[in-house]
Amino acid sequence: MTAPAPDALQTPSLPRRLACMLYEGVLLFGVLMLAGLLYSTLTQQRHALQGQHGMQAFLFVVLGLYFIGFWVYGGQTVAMKAWHIRLVDAQGRPVTPKRALCRYLASWLWFLPALIAAWLARLQSSATIFGLLVVGALAYALLALLQPRRQYWHDHLCGTQLVISRPQPRKKR
Structure with a gap:
């Protein structure tokens, strides 16, 4: 299969990508709840703060496996x-595991500045930290408007792009 010409690949609108991200968050809630239950059962965790860093590391790996797996095998999460969005490389080909790992790690740029700011300011309020994360994520999303193809910065960094991917029409019998 030959890759389509990069000019033929259409970037989904920013509102569409943000809606997809919101839906992804709803789906990931269930994935992370099950992963957290598995971790706490296997480690016999009795208190939420017991083994907190181990749980965070475990969930980071679970998220990585989720995203990298879907991106490499099909180019799309659920x-x-x-939302008919697909992840491809800069030439329109499926992403490699290495490129998918790069994108997963770089995608934390959505949240890293806000988390560092919360840590430096020694914020304790969950509501304040959540608000900071929302503002930071929206600011990061708006930075895509500065890119010529309106891609996110982590996609530019990793040589990937999000494109519209309509399903093939079904053949009538």
């Missing part, structure tokens, strides 16, 4: 399928 939410991306629903």
Whole structure:
């Protein structure tokens, strides 16, 4: 299969990508709840703060496996399928595991500045930290408007792009 010309690949609108991200968050809630239950059962965790850093590391790996797996094998997570968005490399080909790992790690740029600011300011309020994360994520999303193809910065960094991917029409019998 030959890759389409990069000019033929259309970037989904920013509101569409943000809606997909919101839907992804809803789906990931269930994934992370099950992963957290598995971790706490296997480690016999009795208190939420007991083994907190181990749980965070475990969930980071689970998220990585989720995203990298879907991106490499099909180019779409469940939410991306629903919103007809696909991840491809800069030439329009499927992403490699190495490129998918790069994108997963770089995608934390959505949240890293806000988390560092919360840590430096020694913020304790969950509501304040959540607000800071929302503002930081929206600011990061708006930075895509500065890119010529309106891609996110972590996609530019990793040589990937999000494109519209309409399903093939079904053949009538």
